[in-house]
Amino acid sequence: MSISKTYTISELAREFSITTRTIRYYEDEAFLSPRREGQQRIYAEKDRVLLKLILRGKRLGFSLNESKGILALYEPGGSNQHQLQSMLNLLREKQESLRRRLEDIEMMQSDLLEAEERIFRALTDGQANGDPDSHEQN
Amino acid sequence: MSISKTYTISELAREFSITTRTIRYYEDEAFLSPRREGQQRIYAEKDRVLLKLILRGKRLGFSLNESKGILALYEPGGSNQHQLQSMLNLLREKQESLRRRLEDIEMMQSDLLEAEERIFRALTDGQANGDPDSHEQN
DNA sequence: GTTCTAGTTTACGTAAACGTAAACTAGAAC
DNA sequence: GTTCTAGTTTACGTTTACGTAAACTAGAAC
Numbered sequence: 001m002s003i004s005k006t007y008t009i010s011e012l013a014r015e016f017s018i019t020t021r022t023i024r025y026y027e028d029e030a031f032l033s034p035r036r037e038g039q040q041r042i043y044a045e046k047d048r049v050l051l052k053l054i055l056r057g058k059r060l061g062f063s064l065n066e067s068k069g070i071l072a073l074y075e076p077g078g079s080n081q082h083q084l085q086s087m088l089n090l091l092r093e094k095q096e097s098l099r100r101r102l103e104d105i106e107m108m109q110s111d112l113l114e115a116e117e118r119i120f121r122a123l124t125d126g127q128a129n130g131d132p133d134s135h136e137q138n
Numbered sequence: 139m140s141i142s143k144t145y146t147i148s149e150l151a152r153e154f155s156i157t158t159r160t161i162r163y164y165e166d167e168a169f170l171s172p173r174r175e176g177q178q179r180i181y182a183e184k185d186r187v188l189l190k191l192i193l194r195g196k197r198l199g200f201s202l203n204e205s206k207g208i209l210a211l212y213e214p215g216g217s218n219q220h221q222l223q224s225m226l227n228l229l230r231e232k233q234e235s236l237r238r239r240l241e242d243i244e245m246m247q248s249d250l251l252e253a254e255e256r257i258f259r260a261l262t263d264g265q266a267n268g269d270p271d272s273h274e275q276n
Numbered sequence: 277g278t279t280c281t282a283g284t285t286t287a288c289g290t291a292a293a294c295g296t297a298a299a300c301t302a303g304a305a306c
Numbered sequence: 307g308t309t310c311t312a313g314t315t316t317a318c319g320t321t322t323a324c325g326t327a328a329a330c331t332a333g334a335a336c
Contacts, residue, residue, distance in 0.1 A: 008312080008313085009312090009313075010312070010313080019294080019295080020312095020313085021294065021295065021296085022293080022294065022295095024314090024315095025293070025294060029293095038301095038302080038303095039301070039302080039313070039314060039315095040302095040312085040313060040314080041313085041314090053249075056242050056245065056246060057246075058199065058293095059199055059238070059239060059242050060198070060199055060239060060242050060243060060246070061196070061197055061198055061199025061200075062199075063292075063293095064292075064293075065292090070246075070250075073250070073253040073257075074249075074253065081261070084257055084260055084261050085261075087257050088254070088257055088258075088261075091250060091253060091254055091257065094250060095247070095250055098243055098246060098247055098250070100197070101197060101198060101239075101243060102240075102243055104194045104197050104198050105198060105236055105239060105240055105243070107194065108194060108195075108198070108208075108236060109233070109236055111191075111212075112208075112211070112229060112232060112233055112236070115211040115212065115229060116226070116229055119211075119222055119225050119226055119229065120226075122222055123219070123222050123223075123226075146282080146283085147282090147283075148282070148283080157324080157325080158282095158283085159324065159325065159326085160323080160324065160325095162284090162285095163323070163324060167323090176331095176332080176333095177283070177284060177285095177331070177332080178282085178283060178284080178332095179283085179284090196323095201322075201323090202322075202323075203322090277336105278335105278336090279334100279335085279336080280333105280334080280335075280336095281332100281333090281334080281335095282331105282332090282333090282334105283330105283331080283332085283333100284329100284330075284331070284332100285328100285329090285330080285331100286327105286328085286329090286330105287326100287327090287328090288325105288326090288327085288328105289324105289325075289326075289327095290323100290324090290325070290326095291322100291323095291324095291325100292321100292322090292323100293320100293321090293322095294319105294320085294321090295318105295319075295320070295321095296317100296318090296319075296320095297316105297317090297318090297319095298315100298316085298317090298318105299314100299315090299316090300313105300314075300315080300316105301312105301313080301314070301315100302311100302312090302313085302314100303310105303311090303312090303313100304309100304310080304311080304312105305308105305309085305310075305311095306307105306308090306309085306310095
């Protein structure tokens with residue numbers, strides 16, 4: 001058991017390009033519970049991982065509360081039959097919602113490809129199209 | 139040119155499982171501009187597509203303003219050299235951000251798979267693990 | 277002619293996720 | 307010993323994306 005690395009609040013803020021306010025807010029919302037050293041917060045690797053997961057969730061459009069569900073899956077946690085079952089259910093749900101998001105991304109990507117082609121054609125076809133005002137002037 | 143289908147506000151609300159308030163809000167924010175018939179709004183297929191795109195963006199965690207950028211790519215729009223170039227730039231940006239989101243999804247999916255295995259093992263291994271309190275009682 | 281039903285405008289309210297300012301603490305650097 | 311620098315608490319403010327209520331309109335059904 002080596003003493004694993006710790007982080008200050010501003011180190012984490014810098015790494016993830018967020019403000020310290022945001023990190024403290026997540027603590028208020030019980031996502032993080034850093035150790036204290038005197039008055040200061042000391043973050044362990046575990047906190048850093050949690051933070052990363054939260055932010056990843058955010059980028060995918062999960063609310064903090066939705067992410068909370070996901071985070072629960074990472075905790076060793078009390079594990080009787082019943083709890084494990086409901087964790088499995090939650091897991092399936094999240095997997096489903098990820099699949100849907102994946103579809104959304106794929107559709108959007110193919111839309112963007114189409115748009116790209118259109119723009120490319122408009123650029124190369126000469127200006128013999130659309131807006132008659134589209135000459136170099138101005 | 140066949141007269142393409144039109145929709146009332148509540149038809150669209152039902153189809154996409156949103157409220158009419160939301161649809162009117164999007165109009166206030168200039169995402170939609172349905173035709174009027176007397177006092178009522180009449181939505182064309184075009185509006186329906188826009189709505190779908192907005193909602194897809196939302197599911198992917200794009201703010202309405204971010205989606206606004208994407209929507210601009212679908213409009214025929216004034217197309218002089220300069221405008222086309224900046225559209226291409228915007229397009230690249232959006233493609234990049236989609237790629238990043240795709241990575242996020244993939245990481246989260248593999249995380250979920252790991253979690254699934256852990257839970258499965260905990261379920262099948264008998265209860266000889268972790269929390270010593272995990273017996274059937276209660 | 278009134279009573280649904282769906283639609284409309286106006287406007288104040290709200291939850292989530294922070295931003296921002298003020299006032300304080302405490303070690304480090306000079 | 308004071309002056310950075312980073313950290314802290316407290317608390318009010320702000321933006322986004324709608325919710326919700328009130329008061330009105332207008333065709334359809336009876």
